Amino acid sequence: MSTTEPDPAVIRERRHLINVAYRLLGSLAEAEDAVQETYARWYAMPRHKRDEVESLGAWLTTVTSRICLDMLGSARARRERYVGEWIPEPIPGPTAEGDPADRVTLDESVTMAFLVVLESMTPAERVAFVLHDVFRYPFADVAGIVGRTEGACRQLASSARRRVQASEPPTAGDAARNVAVVREFKRAWEARDIGALVGLLDPAVTATGDGGGLASAALRPIVGGAEVARGIVDVAGKAPDMTLLERTVNGQPGLIAQLDGVTVTVFAFDIVGDRIRHIWAVRNPEKLGPWRAP
Numbered sequence: 001m002s003t004t005e006p007d008p009a010v011i012r013e014r015r016h017l018i019n020v021a022y023r024l025l026g027s028l029a030e031a032e033d034a035v036q037e038t039y040a041r042w043y044a045m046p047r048h049k050r051d052e053v054e055s056l057g058a059w060l061t062t063v064t065s066r067i068c069l070d071m072l073g074s075a076r077a078r079r080e081r082y083v084g085e086w087i088p089e090p091i092p093g094p095t096a097e098g099d100p101a102d103r104v105t106l107d108e109s110v111t112m113a114f115l116v117v118l119e120s121m122t123p124a125e126r127v128a129f130v131l132h133d134v135f136r137y138p139f140a141d142v143a144g145i146v147g148r149t150e151g152a153c154r155q156l157a158s159s160a161r162r163r164v165q166a167s168e169p170p171t172a173g174d175a176a177r178n179v180a181v182v183r184e185f186k187r188a189w190e191a192r193d194i195g196a197l198v199g200l201l202d203p204a205v206t207a208t209g210d211g212g213g214l215a216s217a218a219l220r221p222i223v224g225g226a227e228v229a230r231g232i233v234d235v236a237g238k239a240p241d242m243t244l245l246e247r248t249v250n251g252q253p254g255l256i257a258q259l260d261g262v263t264v265t266v267f268a269f270d271i272v273g274d275r276i277r278h279i280w281a282v283r284n285p286e287k288l289g290p291w292r293a294p
Contacts, residue, residue, distance in 0.1 A: 024068040034071060089282070090249050090280075194233055207279040249266055
């Protein structure tokens with residue numbers, strides 16, 4: 001096999017690497033970049049060096065995680081200059097075309113609510129927490145990736161867990177009930193029924209939009225049931241031709257808004273009981289690529 005011919009064993013690791021990188025970065029596009037860089041480094045090594053690697057999966061995961069750690073450091077600086085609020089990139093659910101090899105596995109560790117909590121962590125905390133608590137890598141392996149002692153990595157993961165607990169961690173809730181809540185929210189929105197919307201929203205609900213300076217969105221979160229309901233009805237009034245469709249967003253019931261058949265907004269929800277606690281509206285077109293694919 002030539003040094004440039006794809007190795008099937010390497011290709012088989014792609015899905016796992018994408019899953020790790022997406023949880024570390026909160027961006028599917030950046031996750032794909034990290035994995036491509038990992039592959040580039042693998043194939044840049046002389047053949048005899050590759051033959052010396054005892055565990056291909058461990059090597060690829062280590063390199064991907066280190067690349068993500070570096071990317072997280074630079075991302076923090078970029079997000080300080082970001083226009084408005086930054087929300088992780090939403091990912092769709094399975095499609096009729098099947099389950100592609102690089103699709104992110106949908107579970108509680110990729111819900112929008114959980115990814116938002118991960119955003120509050122330092123890069124080292126996030127890497128230690130995701131690798132150990134989500135993917136069950138031993139702290140000895142995490143230490144080699146983060147470049148700190150095993151004890152320090154334990155402390156990083158512990159600090160990250162405290163952040164999760166302090167952020168009112170999301171609850172999966174009843175799947176059927178969550179679907180029903182989102183469906184009723186859609187109907188109330190389409191009917192422009194402020195009263196019905198308020199009844200579906202937690203009194204302290206927070207609605208956050210992400211336009212990235214490329215699409216209109218509130219620059220700061222909107223807080224409060226009445227305020228959010230009025231804002232939603234206002235959107236409906238400004239875009240009478242908008243179509244709302246129920247979709248799976250990061251493994252949870254969500255909505256997408258389309259104009260002329262093109263997805264312009266993806267809505268993710270955090271539902272507690274029968275009330276919506278958080279709404280995230282992603283409008284930045286650079287984050288909607290997977291939702292605009294034919």
